[in-house]
Amino acid sequence: MQNITSTWAREIQQHASIREAMRKEREDWIKERTLERAQWEAERSKERTDWEKERIQWRAERRERERLQEEQMRLELEKQRRESEKEKEDEEKKKAGLRWQDPQADEHCLRDFGGGVHGTWIVDWDEGGCQSFFQDFSDKGCSAQGSGKRRIESELQNIRYGDDGMKMCSSTPTDFHDLHFEGPHSCVYWDKYGHWGYWGLWFIEDGSCT
Numbered sequence: 001m002q003n004i005t006s007t008w009a010r011e012i013q014q015h016a017s018i019r020e021a022m023r024k025e026r027e028d029w030i031k032e033r034t035l036e037r038a039q040w041e042a043e044r045s046k047e048r049t050d051w052e053k054e055r056i057q058w059r060a061e062r063r064e065r066e067r068l069q070e071e072q073m074r075l076e077l078e079k080q081r082r083e084s085e086k087e088k089e090d091e092e093k094k095k096a097g098l099r100w101q102d103p104q105a106d107e108h109c110l111r112d113f114g115g116g117v118h119g120t121w122i123v124d125w126d127e128g129g130c131q132s133f134f135q136d137f138s139d140k141g142c143s144a145q146g147s148g149k150r151r152i153e154s155e156l157q158n159i160r161y162g163d164d165g166m167k168m169c170s171s172t173p174t175d176f177h178d179l180h181f182e183g184p185h186s187c188v189y190w191d192k193y194g195h196w197g198y199w200g201l202w203f204i205e206d207g208s209c210t
């Protein structure tokens with residue numbers, strides 16, 4: 001009887017050990033599945049987050065492209081509008097018989113002491129009264145002995161206040177001695193005959209000056 005009891009006790013203990021091992025194995029399996037599930041959900045969540053970021057970025061880039069295209073189109077239309085207006089203005093000026101030079105901000109737009117801005121337009125009517133010229137050419141003899149050059153002088157006329165005298169002197173054409181010159185060979189600002197003025201100097205070929 002004692003042997004039967006001992007055997008039965010051992011079997012019960014073995015059965016309990018087996019059940020405990022099975023329970024532990026099941027717990028480990030559940031933990032592994034839970035961990036795998038958590039990892040899978042984390043990966044899916046990251047994928048969804050990355051996809052959402054890409055979708056937001058793609059939308060932002062598309063909006064920026066559309067904005068740039070619209071801005072480029074707007075600028076192109078504005079350019080065409082201005083060109084059309086400019087052509088229309090030029091046509092109207094031609095019909096009026098005027099040739100205009102557009103005012104330059106650094107030269108023809110001035111601000112007065114009261115804060116106002118005044119623009120100046122240069123109208124090309126080929127008016128003689130608005131042109132500088134030379135007259136009364138003076139023969140000053142040979143420029144130097146043996147130079148072969150004769151020196152001619154003339155004062156520039158029709159210079160007004162604010163004119164660039166040296167620039168106008170060097171670019172004013174003239175004719176004398178059956179010769180044509182686009183401008184003097186040299187220009188000087190001299191005090192002669194009691195007043196200051198711009199003088200053009202020419203050095204022309206002369207065999208008597210050798």
